[in-house]
Amino acid sequence: MLDQQREYVLRTVEERGIRLVRLWFTDVLGNLKSFAISPAELDNALQDGMSFDGSSIDGFSRIQESDVLAIPDPNTFEVLPWVDQKGAEARVFCDVANLDGTPLHGDPRQVLRRNLRAARDLGFEFYVAPDIEYFYFAPPTGGPPVPLDQGGFFDLTSADIPTALRKETIRTLETMGIPVEYSFHEDAPSQHEIDLRHTDALTMADSVMTFRFVVREIAALHGVHATFMPKPLEHIQGSGMHLHLSLFDGENNAFHAVDDPYNLSTVAKHFMAGLIRHAAEITAVTNQTVNSYKRLVPGFEAPVHVSWARNNRSGLIRVPVPKRANPLATRIEYRSPDPACNPYLAFSVILAAGLRGIAEGYELPAEADANMFEMDDAMLEKLGIQQLPQSLSDALRTMESSSLVADALGDHIFEWFLRNKRAEWRGYKTHISQFETDRYLRSI
Amino acid sequence: MSQPPALAVFPSPPPIDLARTLDLAGYRWKDFALGDDAIRHQPDGGWDGAVVMCDDDPDGGWAMCRALRRRDDPVGRVLVMVAGSQLPDLELRDDLFDDFCLAPFHPRELEARLRHMFWRQMGPDAEGLVEYGPLALNPATYQASLGGRPLDLTYMEYELLKYLAQNPGRVFSRETILSAVWGYEYFGGARTVDVHIRRLRAKLGEEHANLIQTVRSVGYRFGQSRWSS
Numbered sequence A: 001m002l003d004q005q006r007e008y009v010l011r012t013v014e015e016r017g018i019r020l021v022r023l024w025f026t027d028v029l030g031n032l033k034s035f036a037i038s039p040a041e042l043d044n045a046l047q048d049g050m051s052f053d054g055s056s057i058d059g060f061s062r063i064q065e066s067d068v069l070a071i072p073d074p075n076t077f078e079v080l081p082w083v084d085q086k087g088a089e090a091r092v093f094c095d096v097a098n099l100d101g102t103p104l105h106g107d108p109r110q111v112l113r114r115n116l117r118a119a120r121d122l123g124f125e126f127y128v129a130p131d132i133e134y135f136y137f138a139p140p141t142g143g144p145p146v147p148l149d150q151g152g153f154f155d156l157t158s159a160d161i162p163t164a165l166r167k168e169t170i171r172t173l174e175t176m177g178i179p180v181e182y183s184f185h186e187d188a189p190s191q192h193e194i195d196l197r198h199t200d201a202l203t204m205a206d207s208v209m210t211f212r213f214v215v216r217e218i219a220a221l222h223g224v225h226a227t228f229m230p231k232p233l234e235h236i237q238g239s240g241m242h243l244h245l246s247l248f249d250g251e252n253n254a255f256h257a258v259d260d261p262y263n264l265s266t267v268a269k270h271f272m273a274g275l276i277r278h279a280a281e282i283t284a285v286t287n288q289t290v291n292s293y294k295r296l297v298p299g300f301e302a303p304v305h306v307s308w309a310r311n312n313r314s315g316l317i318r319v320p321v322p323k324r325a326n327p328l329a330t331r332i333e334y335r336s337p338d339p340a341c342n343p344y345l346a347f348s349v350i351l352a353a354g355l356r357g358i359a360e361g362y363e364l365p366a367e368a369d370a371n372m373f374e375m376d377d378a379m380l381e382k383l384g385i386q387q388l389p390q391s392l393s394d395a396l397r398t399m400e401s402s403s404l405v406a407d408a409l410g411d412h413i414f415e416w417f418l419r420n421k422r423a424e425w426r427g428y429k430t431h432i433s434q435f436e437t438d439r440y441l442r443s444i
Numbered sequence B: 001m002s003q004p005p006a007l008a009v010f011p012s013p014p015p016i017d018l019a020r021t022l023d024l025a026g027y028r029w030k031d032f033a034l035g036d037d038a039i040r041h042q043p044d045g046g047w048d049g050a051v052v053m054c055d056d057d058p059d060g061g062w063a064m065c066r067a068l069r070r071r072d073d074p075v076g077r078v079l080v081m082v083a084g085s086q087l088p089d090l091e092l093r094d095d096l097f098d099d100f101c102l103a104p105f106h107p108r109e110l111e112a113r114l115r116h117m118f119w120r121q122m123g124p125d126a127e128g129l130v131e132y133g134p135l136a137l138n139p140a141t142y143q144a145s146l147g148g149r150p151l152d153l154t155y156m157e158y159e160l161l162k163y164l165a166q167n168p169g170r171v172f173s174r175e176t177i178l179s180a181v182w183g184y185e186y187f188g189g190a191r192t193v194d195v196h197i198r199r200l201r202a203k204l205g206e207e208h209a210n211l212i213q214t215v216r217s218v219g220y221r222f223g224q225s226r227w228s229s
Helices: A002-015 A039-048 A108-121 A161-175 A201-221 A266-286 A343-360 A377-383 A392-400 A403-409 A411-429 A434-440 B016-025 B035-040 B058-069 B084-090 B107-117 B155-165 B174-182 B191-211
Strands: A018-026 A032-037 A050-053 A067-072 A088-097 A125-137 A180-185 A191-196 A225-227 A241-249 A332-334 B006-010 B028-031 B049-053 B078-083 B099-103 B130-132 B135-138 B143-146 B149-151 B171-173 B212-215 B219-222
Touching: A002 A018, A002 A039, A002 A088, A002 B155, A018 A039, A018 A067, A018 A108, A032 A039, A032 A050, A032 A201, A039 A050, A039 A067, A088 A108, A088 A201, A108 A125, A108 A201, A108 A343, A108 A403, A125 A161, A125 A201, A125 A343, A161 A180, A161 A191, A161 A201, A161 B191, A191 A201, A201 A225, A201 A343, A241 A266, A241 A343, A266 A332, A266 A343, A266 A392, A266 A403, A266 A411, A343 A403, A392 A411, A403 A411, B006 B016, B006 B058, B016 B049, B016 B107, B035 B058, B049 B058, B049 B107, B058 B078, B058 B084, B078 B084, B078 B107, B099 B107, B130 B155, B135 B155, B135 B191, B143 B191, B155 B174, B155 B191, B155 B219, B171 B174, B174 B191, B174 B219, B191 B212, B191 B219
Parallel strands: A018 A088, B006 B028, B006 B049, B049 B078, B078 B099
Antiparallel strands: A018 A032, A050 A067, A067 A088, A125 A191, A125 A225, A125 A241, A180 A191, A241 A332, B130 B135, B135 B143, B143 B149, B171 B219, B212 B219
């Protein structure tokens, strides 16, 4: 089938007059990287990969073994839908390998592939559907961000630019084979949410990368800045990326059980228990910026406590009620990740935590359906409810002692990530903020 | 066309190189000395084409071409062969042939030229265009279009759509689709089908998404049911 896929790609390039093929891959921090090749080079690239200097990519490889191969995944070949007068362009996602063809330890896509294989060995296919929030702002000038509108939740003002931008974004995503489930104006000014329909985790991680690119690109074409920064405005809710998760065992949803009041199977409960037990360890990966932790504060519908409930938006895991009791729609919603994460790595650690819960048969703690924002520490302690890490530094310290995360990411990325993020924290820690100047300069 | 193309060949007997090239390429052919004989002995569907060598006997060769062409139902796809010095002969005879080749000919060149003339019948296009309403799929070029505009699909999306569109009105279970399009050994399971159907619908756009219908608790159907009017 691989040969036919290659043939199909080569033929499409010829028939559609593709001028440039962009090879896409992702660095360890989740930035989309790309280099372009001509159609003449594509045949060779599909067969043998294209070599490039991996030491120029954050987290890929050490200087002494710098040459690596980008191997296009022909199943991800898509013609880019925006028109270029000089001729059409296409993109294809790549797996990155060493020159001998073995997976590069620094390539997040290969890391996710490895974790998905582990799930597959147990008979499970991991499905993910993200709800991605982001803001539209006027182009940044260095000052505070300026929202483009003052619309509220489900605001239906037809003339506003952001709504038109969102519609154009959705049209583009669908043309690229990324189906959208819902989209709406969030309750913060200029904040929007687009929910993608669930698909297998590898395709979804690719789709999240494409999504962020398309949102920014279309905004930029209209002179607007789109941002996935987790908490851009102090008094306004931040942007999350809630992940709807399920495991399929062939055609069956392994999370669904007919005889459970919440329709949750034992597999689902163990998976949730795994997430709850290891939530703090994986948070540095799902929330990887200094700024991420300013979103995870009480009062904004972002989770702060490690708990689960059917309908409690202050909890870490929510169990949504499926529409029309559709067994395929039974799922859990993991609410802490933000859209600034690396989706390949985030999906990897989430899956690893859930699978650990299944393997060890972890017991799911009791549901926490009260509003935990209103509970004091003593009450939380009595209920055995932990908090998520309070800062990037906290999260890194917890991650460092986690063999689960080290196994899921592999030693190379695990160590590189800790080093890189510690440096980020040091930079933040030594920065003197406006908050401090305003508060202390005159009074002390 | 299920049978290979039938060719009238001049001269009779043809040079051994020509006979071998035509045999190896799998054509049905018969040689004739005179145009009238070629017409009289044409197969049921008529000749699909002709190879006429004009290098040794230009008068006889061009007479053959005239006999094949100047009729109510002219023979199409006539390839003539001329020597380099005879190239001026082609002028003013453009109506008598479709392609030409220099003699002495190179077997691979002749084969390539014939294949090109007959590609609609001999090529992978044998499956033919798949068309349904505004949708057209060309299996020869792997291209799809919707209302005349290109529809960009991945390989699996293309194969899935082709499979469904070749059988409009028929209901397929997920398992049937999975084994026909992905093959039995594919791991992803029947969810893969659902996911790709959604992707296809997204690409077809709101207006045409209903080309693929979900048949509850059974699977999918492309186009209208055969039982409804």
